[in-house]
Amino acid sequence: MIPVCRLEDLPEGESVRVDTTPPVAVFHAEGELYAIDDTCTHQDASLSEGWLEGCLVECPLHAASFDLRTGLPTCLPARRPVRTHRVTVDDGMIHVHLAAEEGTAA
Amino acid sequence: MRTVTVVGASLAGLYAARELRAQGFDGRLVIIGDERHRPYDRPPLSKDFLAGRADEAQLALSDAEESTELDAEWHLGVRARGLDARGRTVLLDGGRTISTDGVVIATGACARRLAGDDLAGVHTLRTLDDARALRAELTRGPRRIVVIGGGFIGAETASSCAALGHDVTVVEAAALPLVPQLGPRMAAVCAALHLRGGVALVTGTGVAGLRGSGGGGTSLPAVTGVRLSDGRVLDADVVIVGIGATPNTGWLAGSTLALHDGVLCDDGCATALPQVVAVGDVARVGGTRAEHWTSATEQPRVAVRNLLAGRTVATGRSLPYFWSDQYGARIQFAGRRHDSDTVRIVEGGIEEDGPAEGGFLALYERDGRTTAVLSVDRPRPFTRVRRELARSELLVAPTARL
Numbered sequence: 001m002i003p004v005c006r007l008e009d010l011p012e013g014e015s016v017r018v019d020t021t022p023p024v025a026v027f028h029a030e031g032e033l034y035a036i037d038d039t040c041t042h043q044d045a046s047l048s049e050g051w052l053e054g055c056l057v058e059c060p061l062h063a064a065s066f067d068l069r070t071g072l073p074t075c076l077p078a079r080r081p082v083r084t085h086r087v088t089v090d091d092g093m094i095h096v097h098l099a100a101e102e103g104t105a106a
Numbered sequence: 107m108r109t110v111t112v113v114g115a116s117l118a119g120l121y122a123a124r125e126l127r128a129q130g131f132d133g134r135l136v137i138i139g140d141e142r143h144r145p146y147d148r149p150p151l152s153k154d155f156l157a158g159r160a161d162e163a164q165l166a167l168s169d170a171e172e173s174t175e176l177d178a179e180w181h182l183g184v185r186a187r188g189l190d191a192r193g194r195t196v197l198l199d200g201g202r203t204i205s206t207d208g209v210v211i212a213t214g215a216c217a218r219r220l221a222g223d224d225l226a227g228v229h230t231l232r233t234l235d236d237a238r239a240l241r242a243e244l245t246r247g248p249r250r251i252v253v254i255g256g257g258f259i260g261a262e263t264a265s266s267c268a269a270l271g272h273d274v275t276v277v278e279a280a281a282l283p284l285v286p287q288l289g290p291r292m293a294a295v296c297a298a299l300h301l302r303g304g305v306a307l308v309t310g311t312g313v314a315g316l317r318g319s320g321g322g323g324t325s326l327p328a329v330t331g332v333r334l335s336d337g338r339v340l341d342a343d344v345v346i347v348g349i350g351a352t353p354n355t356g357w358l359a360g361s362t363l364a365l366h367d368g369v370l371c372d373d374g375c376a377t378a379l380p381q382v383v384a385v386g387d388v389a390r391v392g393g394t395r396a397e398h399w400t401s402a403t404e405q406p407r408v409a410v411r412n413l414l415a416g417r418t419v420a421t422g423r424s425l426p427y428f429w430s431d432q433y434g435a436r437i438q439f440a441g442r443r444h445d446s447d448t449v450r451i452v453e454g455g456i457e458e459d460g461p462a463e464g465g466f467l468a469l470y471e472r473d474g475r476t477t478a479v480l481s482v483d484r485p486r487p488f489t490r491v492r493r494e495l496a497r498s499e500l501l502v503a504p505t506a507r508l
Contacts, residue, residue, distance in 0.1 A: 043147070044154060049485040051493070060438075060485035061429060062399070076124075077147075077403070079169065 004087075004094040015057075017048035024085055024096055027068055029055055034068035035085035035096045042078040107207040107381075107414065108133045111196050112178075113186045114212030115139025117147065118386025118402035120167055122210040123176055125410035135178040136204055138196070140213075142183035143234055144168065149399055151237040152262040153431050157269050158241070165234065186213070189361040193379040208413050210406075211358070211369055211377075211384040215351035215397060220254065225318040227329040228345045231263055243344055244270055251275070252332045252342040254313055256283025256297075258430045260348030264305050265432040267346075275306040275340055277332065282309060287428075287439065291449050292468060292480055296437060298460030303433035311336045316345060351397060353388045368395040373421035375409035380416050383409040392423060400427045425496045435461060438485065440492040441478025443470045449480075453487055467491070 004010075004018055010028045018024040023038040025048035034055070038048050045061035052058075056074060058065045064078035071081040086097040110126055112119045115137050123137055139145075146165040154160035168176075181198065188197035189209065196204045217230035229240045240263075243249070249272050253264045256278030268274045276283070284293040300307040312335040321327030332340045353368045363377050364370040368390030375383045375391055386402040389395065401424060408422040427440040447470040454466030465483030469476050469491065476495065481488035 043150060044159075046485070051486070051489045058489070060489050061436075076121075077167075079172070 001088075002096045002098065004096055007089055007092050007094055010094060013052055015048045015050075015052065017046060018096060020096075020098065023048075024098070025057075026087060026094060026096060027052060027057065029057075029068055033087040033089070033094060035087045036066065036068060036071050037082040037085075039082075040064055040066075040078060041073070041080040041082055047082070107131065109136065109204075109206045110134075110208040110210065110413070111136040111138065111204055111206040112210040112212060113138045113189075113196060114210075114214055114386065114388070115141070115145050115180070115182060116212065116214050116386070116402075117145065117167065117399065118214070118389075118406060119210070119212035120145040121403050122212055122385055122406040122410055123178055124172075125406045126210075126414075127176055129410055129414055131410075131414060133207075135176065136181065136206065137178045138181045138184055138186050138198065138204075140183070140185040141233060141235070144173075144182070146234055148232070151234065152231055152259055153266060155237055156231075156241055156244070156263065156266040162234070186357050189358055189363070189382075191360075191362045193361065193363075193377075193382040207381060209382045210409065210413065211382065211388060212386045212406075213354040213357070213388045215353045215387040217347070218350045218352050220313065220316065220347050220349070222315055223345075223347060224326060225316055225329040225345075226321070226326045227343060228316065228347065230347050231259055232351065240344075240346065244272065248272055249343040250341055251344045251346065252277060252340050253346045253348055254332065255348035255350070256280075256300075256307065256309070257348060257350065258284075258287075258428070260346070261296075261300065261432045262430060263346050263348060264300065265303055268303050268305050268433075272344075274304075275308060275342075276300055277311065277313060277334065277340070278307065278309045279312040280309065283307075287443075288480060289443060289445065289447070289449060289470070295456055295460055296482075298458070299433045299435055302460055305433075308334070308340070311338070351387065353390075353395065355388060366390065372418055373423060374412045374418035375405050376412045376418045381413065383413045385409045392421075396426055398426060398428050400424065423499070425492070425499055427492065435465065435482050436485065438481045438488050438492075439478065440488070441470065441476070441495050443478040444472060447472045447477050453484055454482075 015027045025038040027034045040059040042064045049060045050057040055068045065074045071084040145167040185199045217232040251272050251274045253260045253276045256276050264274045264276045282293045314333040314335045317331040318327035355365045369384040371391045373392040385405040387397045404424045408420045411420045412418045430437045451468045455462040461482040467484045467487050468480045470478040479491040
């Protein structure tokens with residue numbers, strides 16, 4: 001379980017990068033919190049810096065798009081999903097629970 | 107249409123093949139590629155691949171599952187030699203021919219060479235084989251490297267070589283690199299990245315020739331230095347020539363297609379022959395030939411639509427966009443800049459002539475309108491402006507072009 005930030009520090013429409021290995025991106029989108037692997041599966045770019053529209057995040061480099069709920073790519077050039085991770089809020093603090101290394105979308 | 111032949115098996119060719127199937131073409135699909143490799147992505151070659159941070163598997167643009175779905179007949183390691191006057195027969199190396207009803211020309215461009223560069227230790231960087239050869243050379247201990255050309259390929263290659271611990275000098279004929287792309291002020295800011303990365307930048311002088319020694323029998327002489335046009339000589343063990351690319355149109359010389367620095371096409375990627383379209387680096391679409399990754403992925407949609415329709419029913423002019431990773435900085439540019447535009451930094455700033463810590467966002471402006479945007483390490487606001495520019499471009503009638 002990895003502490004991220006306080007809930008009030010991640011308003012709706014914002015995202016934050018967590019420097020785990022590999023790094024994770026946490027999003028506040030459509031009233032929910034989502035966590036996915038931060039690095040685009042196409043090429044080295046940080047999805048936490050991507051463009052958020054609803055529950056989709058568009059990679060800032062080549063406009064690949066991923067569904068935050070499933071980690072699945074919704075368009076090219078990405079062909080492989082990013083992993084999703086469980087997010088909880090305890091006493092106003094956001095935590096990420098990393099999916100097991102061998103796990104797929106958790 | 108029963109057979110469509112895609113000539114070129116790189117980014118634009120693969121995207122064209124995908125579009126053909128996505129738009130309902132269920133006939134015979136032939137793909138011809140002069141390299142023996144399956145489609146791969148070129149941008150990482152000068153960056154993560156050269157620096158050893160990415161391997162060949164990560165360059166693949168497609169996989170076995172998609173290959174099955176595409177159901178195409180691949181001819182790899184085979185060069186197209188000609189297209190007949192009616193655009194119905196593609197002639198291949200070795201004299202084989204393919205009869206076809208439609209043709210997508212996606213033969214790309216090849217790295218420009220220097221006269222007299224046939225020496226061991228001289229490289230270009232365009233193909234996977236180029237990158238493999240250079241990467242192998244860079245692992246043989248510290249080298250004195252001269253990169254000829256300070257454009258994006260030159261700068262990225264220099265950056266990767268410096269990161270590997272080599273002694274690197276970039277030679278640029280113009281007073282500053284990247285002025286045509288970024289304008290003088292921002293070009294100066296980006297040029298500072300070379301110095302920060304420990305790379306020497308020599309500007310304002312061309313290259314008179316290369317020096318070599320040794321050789322004989324079957325082995326080439328090895329490069330020993332670069333002679334500049336101002337008389338100086340830079341010692342070198344490795345020379346990388348990054349002076350641009352030439353569109354691969356030679357094989358079309360016997361066709362009836364109009365060729366002028368590319369295959370001339372209308373705004374819908376269609377040539378004068380309605381069943382022949384062109385996409386990617388080789389295509390001059392509506393007067394512009396863009397060697398941009400994004401153009402190669404966007405043009406095939408329009409091109410294939412027009413190919414299947416038999417006439418131009420759709421046009422598309424996407425907002426130019428390119429990016430470059432060098433010396434740990436990510437440069438992104440989108441839009442259509444003019445020399446008379448003013449440049450305003452709206453986020454971040456400039457320090458010691460280069461980008462400040464945390465980068466910056468700059469807008470190019472004319473008559474109160476934003477024409478283009480440049481970002482160093484500010485991807486989010488860059489995307490916002492890029493999307494706004496793309497949207498406003500859609501509102502401009504196609505005839506109202508500047």
